[in-house]
Amino acid sequence: MSTARSATRDTVAAARLVVVKVGSSSLTTAAGGLDPARLHALVDAVAARRAAGSQVVLVSSGAIAAGILPLGITRRPRDLATQQAAASVGQIVLGHAYVASFGRYGLQVGQVLLTADDVVRRAHYRNAQRTLSRLLALGVVPVVNENDTVATEEIRFGDNDRLAALVAHLIGADALILLSDVDGLYDGDPRLGAARRIDEVADESDVEGVEAGATGASGLGTGGMASKLAAARLASAAGVPVLLAAAADAQQALHRADVGTAFATSGRRLTSRRFWLGYAADASGVLTLDDGAVTAVVDRRRSLLAAGITATKGEFQAGDVVELADTTGKVMARGITNFDAAELATMIGHSTHNLPANRRREVVHADDLVPLHRH
Numbered sequence: 132m133s134t135a136r137s138a139t140r141d142t143v144a145a146a147r148l149v150v151v152k153v154g155s156s157s158l159t160t161a162a163g164g165l166d167p168a169r170l171h172a173l174v175d176a177v178a179a180r181r182a183a184g185s186q187v188v189l190v191s192s193g194a195i196a197a198g199i200l201p202l203g204i205t206r207r208p209r210d211l212a213t214q215q216a217a218a219s220v221g222q223i224v225l226g227h228a229y230v231a232s233f234g235r236y237g238l239q240v241g242q243v244l245l246t247a248d249d250v251v252r253r254a255h256y257r258n259a260q261r262t263l264s265r266l267l268a269l270g271v272v273p274v275v276n277e278n279d280t281v282a283t284e285e286i287r288f289g290d291n292d293r294l295a296a297l298v299a300h301l302i303g304a305d306a307l308i309l310l311s312d313v314d315g316l317y318d319g320d321p322r323l324g325a326a327r328r329i330d331e332v333a334d335e336s337d338v339e340g341v342e343a344g345a346t347g348a349s350g351l352g353t354g355g356m357a358s359k360l361a362a363a364r365l366a367s368a369a370g371v372p373v374l375l376a377a378a379a380d381a382q383q384a385l386h387r388a389d390v391g392t393a394f395a396t397s398g399r400r401l402t403s404r405r406f407w408l409g410y411a412a413d414a415s416g417v418l419t420l421d422d423g424a425v426t427a428v429v430d431r432r433r434s435l436l437a438a439g440i441t442a443t444k445g446e447f448q449a450g451d452v453v454e455l456a457d458t459t460g461k462v463m464a465r466g467i468t469n470f471d472a473a474e475l476a477t478m479i480g481h482s483t484h485n486l487p488a489n490r491r492r493e494v495v496h497a498d499d500l501v502p503l504h505r506h
């Protein structure tokens with residue numbers, strides 16, 4: 132299918148610093164085990180982009196899948212301990228394959244294994260930032276993956292689409308290219324019947340009603356299209372345009388960006404702090420807002436007062452990040468709460484002037500609040 136040129140595609144094609152993410156299903160055979168031909172083809176495309184003057188960070192899945200064959204098991208393990216064992220075996224296999232493949236071009240590879248904490252906690256992410264920029268300055272191709280062997284169920288990203296979006300923001304990338312076994316975003320899961328490929332996503336209205344399945348076809352990947360859509364939203368909010376394309380079209384995707392689905396950015400690049408608040412940090416609870424409070428907070432960018440809160444959920448403390456949801460449960464914003472859950476329980480629904488003197492302040496200050504959706 133042909134694609135019209137657009138400003139987004141031009142930006143992706145011209146990007147100086149690109150994050151390229153490739154999924155397990157695009158690097159491995161159905162039986163498990165790496166597929167050297169596909170890995171070489173991906174590396175060919177990355178090397179070509181490098182030769183054209185861009186810096187590239189590769190976020191590569193595939194450790195667990197690459198560990199299946201050497202361990203003599205037949206399919207992707209379901210339990211965490213075996214997944215970690217498979218990742219432990221498979222990550223070396225994967226790293227070795229990249230060293231050999233990039234070596235064909237005289238390029239060095241640096242392995243960077245990250246946990247969620249490394250990119251989600253403000254105190255930690257400067258560390259990852261420094262390592263990645265030094266690797267790039269030294270001309271190395273950083274190959275990033277989640278540190279699966281130590282990531283527990285609670286702290287896992289689980290899917291590398293989100294990791295790639297966070298890394299793209301972290302290093303100030305100009306574009307994010309997600310390569311998968313499908314050639315773009317469709318209005319429904321293409322495995323389930325006729326579906327139409329979406330060429331360009333300019334804003335939320337272009338993905339309204341899109342059915343994005345949460346599991347992939349191969350059984351090797353995780354997250355499916357739902358996690359790619361979430362990652363594309365994340366990156367576009369961070370000011371990074373996204374191209375979602377087939378790994379088989381990697382050359383074209385990395386060269387002219389004229390394949391797949393392009394996601395425009397949704398405005399100005401957020402500051403690190405506001406991006407962290409809105410998208411990266413883990414939320415510890417939920418505040419439910421009445422309609423008036425949603426309008427005040429989302430449309431008028433006001434602080435959230437106790438009077439507009441109808442319920443709270445979670446054991447959060449003052450200073451934690453919480454989600455602000457409307458009465459249907461849709462998360463409209465995120466922010467830092469000035470009160471613990473226990474304190475708030477006695478305050479919700481009350482006007483500020485009716486509260487004890489030590490509680491007469493906004494629950495979430497406007498400066499600590501990031502709206503996520505238009506009302």
Ligand SMILES: Nc1ncnc2c1ncn2[C@@H]1O[C@H](COP(=O)(O)OP(=O)(O)O)[C@@H](O)[C@H]1O
Nearest residue numbers: 154155156311317319320343344347352355356
């Ligand atoms: N709306 C949709 N558009 C495109 N693909 C979809 C959609 N919904 C579900 N899918 C499925 O998601 C799969 C990609 O997810 P996954 O296998 O997890 O990818 P990866 O391993 O590249 O991360 C596709 O093969 C496709 O079958």
Ligand SMILES: N[C@@H](CCC(=O)OP(=O)(O)O)C(=O)O
Nearest residue numbers: 155193194195290291352353
């Ligand atoms: N970190 C895991 C990958 C998890 C993941 O996101 O997989 P995928 O959906 O194929 O990108 C691994 O290397 O096996």
